[in-house]
Amino acid sequence: MKKTPRYATEAALCADFITWVKAEAGKRWRGIETPSWTPYAETADWDILLVGADGTQIGIQAKLRFNMKVLDQSIPDDFRAWSDTGPDYRAILIPECDATATKICGALGLMVFAPERGGWGPVGFAPGLSMEHSTGWHYWSPKRRCELPEFVPDVAAGCSAPLQLTKWKVKALRVLAALEIAGHVTRKDLKSIGIDPRPWTGSTGWLVPGEKPGEFVRGPGLDFDRQHPDVYAQVLVQECAKHEEQLGLKCQAELQQLSIGGAA
Numbered sequence: 001m002k003k004t005p006r007y008a009t010e011a012a013l014c015a016d017f018i019t020w021v022k023a024e025a026g027k028r029w030r031g032i033e034t035p036s037w038t039p040y041a042e043t044a045d046w047d048i049l050l051v052g053a054d055g056t057q058i059g060i061q062a063k064l065r066f067n068m069k070v071l072d073q074s075i076p077d078d079f080r081a082w083s084d085t086g087p088d089y090r091a092i093l094i095p096e097c098d099a100t101a102t103k104i105c106g107a108l109g110l111m112v113f114a115p116e117r118g119g120w121g122p123v124g125f126a127p128g129l130s131m132e133h134s135t136g137w138h139y140w141s142p143k144r145r146c147e148l149p150e151f152v153p154d155v156a157a158g159c160s161a162p163l164q165l166t167k168w169k170v171k172a173l174r175v176l177a178a179l180e181i182a183g184h185v186t187r188k189d190l191k192s193i194g195i196d197p198r199p200w201t202g203s204t205g206w207l208v209p210g211e212k213p214g215e216f217v218r219g220p221g222l223d224f225d226r227q228h229p230d231v232y233a234q235v236l237v238q239e240c241a242k243h244e245e246q247l248g249l250k251c252q253a254e255l256q257q258l259s260i261g262g263a264a
Contacts, residue, residue, distance in 0.1 A: 043153060056089075074108075092113070152231075
């Protein structure tokens with residue numbers, strides 16, 4: 001009888017792994033506490049980029065089977081790239097691991113994560129996330145670590161056509177926040193955020209003309225907040241705070257002007 005695969009999709013494998021990473025934080029084994037790792041999904045061309053409290057990074061590529069493709073995705077394009085930008089450690093995530101995968105990955109400087117299920121409870125993975133307990137971690141000594149987005153991405157990892165939280169996408173969320181706060185935006189507002197107004201006010205349908213000349217309101221094609229609801233909520237809080245601060249400074253200036261006028 002053909003064995004039923006444990007995972008039907010890479011996204012499901014990544015979801016279980018991320019759940020395990022979060023659950024392991026703070027647990028003690030052999031007297032050592034497991035450090036906390038923040039999973040950044042679909043970041044810097046990695047399915048998952050784990051980031052430690054001290055900035056240490058583990059780049060992870062996931063596949064439903066061990067093959068050349070996952071190895072190709074996990075190592076630099078040429079022998080000089082080790083000294084450029086990348087994570088401190090590199091790893092692959094597969095549903096099943098054997099001695100062959102461990103041997104090949106070890107020779108290439110890659111760690112192998114794979115599930116291990118006990119008699120009860122959720123899926124666990126090996127090796128553990130406390131590096132003191134595991135051999136085989138190879139430090140890649142990058143000149144620069146992977147650049148991280150301003151917010152932890154609220155996207156699924158391992159999807160075939162993944163959503164990504166890029167710098168541009170964060171700016172787009174700031175435009176949406178400005179729309180929600182003021183009800184409209186202008187080309188000047190878009191430029192101040194670092195967004196080119198031309199595609200936004202053109203055929204994309206993202207913005208449409210408002211009641212007053214030069215003002216634009218939300219169009220039917222604007223859905224970045226629905227793609228990233230958690231991050232948008234954080235952006236909106238930031239922009240509301242900025243707006244309130246600007247209003248406060250404006251009120252202070254007006255009051256000062258009034259006091260000067262009254263004294264005169």
